[in-house]
Amino acid sequence: MKLFLVAGEPSGDRLGAALMAGLRTLAPDVTFAGVGGPLMQAEGMDSLFPMEELSVMGIAEVLPKYRHLKRRIRETAQAVIDSGAEALITIDSPDFCLRVARIFKDARPDLRTIHYVAPSVWAWRPGRAAKMAKIIDHVLALLPFEPPYMTAAGMTCDFVGHPVVAEPLATSAERAAFAGEGPLILALPGSRRGEVSRLAPVLGEVLERVRAAHPQARVALPTVRGVADLVADLTADWPIRPQIITDPALKRGAFAAADVALAASGTVSLELAANACPMVIAYRLHPISFWLMRRAALIDTVTLVNLVSETRAVPEFLGPECSADRIAPALLDLLHPGPARQAQLDAMARTMQRLGQGGEPPGLRAARSVLSALMPRPLG
DSSP, X not given: OEEEEEEOXXXXXXXXXXXXXXXXXXXXXXXXXEEOOHHHHHTTOOXXXXXXXXXXXXXXXXXXXXXXXXXXXXXXXXXXXXXXXXXXXXXXXXXXXXXXXXXXXXXXXXXXXXXXXXXXXXXXXXXXXXXXXXXXXXXXESSTTOHHHHHHHTOEEEEOOOGGGGSOXXXXXHHHTTOXXXXXXXXXXXXXXXXXXXXXXXXXXXXXXXXXXXXXXXXXXXXXXXXXXXXXXXXXXXXXXXXXXXXXXXXXXXXXXXXXXXXXXXXXXXXXXXXXOOEEEEEOOOHHHHHHHHHHBSSSOOOHHHHHHTSOOSOEEEGGXXXXXXXXXXXXXXXXXXXXXXXXXXXXXXXXXXXXXXXXXHHHHHHHHHHHHHSOOOOO
16 A cells, blocks of 8 residues: 655644554555655655745745745645555645645546545634535544534544644653742743744743742743744843753653743644643734634634633633733733632643543554545445
């Protein structure tokens, strides 16, 4: 069996690597081709081109690279067609992946297309599911409430669990590296240069208020290597100098040891939930982008912990509400035992249970779902 996989972001690379490992466990003769990052390459893929070429987000970033990305879409689709693969598995990054899938499906309608990570049609643009159903046969969903949205549009779909439940937590030694006096605060301004630039000044103002109440407070700032230099520049004048972390072991230790986190919106809320670290979510957008997002939104929260737990325990400050005057009181409240902190701990525990904690690893569940989707379907 040969499968062609396409991932365009580091999060997709992690999903793809776990899926590949699961597939090799269940079908040892499987081989892979496609586009992936270092984790997928470590599982046996020779990437068609560097995955990092696809890791762009936002109109301002995409426009200068539009012609190059269009060429990569055509190249990738032709590579799938020429590969002899029995199926195409696209992983997240819908703007790129679904365009590849459309070309492939037009050329080979007899072969299966599988998309890993259901589009968030429950949050905005519900019509995307019906459009996706024209080119995708089967979907692997990370969240337990997503399959009905996909099946209603005409695709098959399995909830396979979220990878956060299988990621390793800190050892006692990794956690002990952050022992010290004063509360430890995680600052998480995002992993893209634009969001870091917008959010870092606000986080610095929040920390000024935290230091006034807790003079011995410490700050750890896990980040990715691609923005580490920018983070160092933007935090140089913070009132509490952060410890900037790129090492995975130190990151695990910081997440485990932190008393509270101040984080950009995104899947990082699930990493914090896995470590039972209460959080405040903040995100700053261009005013027009925020207005458009609010008009399109079908939900009243962007935080996955709130959505999966069916609570609103995690406070979030978005757009014009993303200010130190609003954020700091919520963060300070979480530094003390009380109703707000306990409500978050309960919501985080419920979230992890619903995402599959304690069950079969999501990569293996995803592999079972893929193999089931590739089984010959009965006639009629």
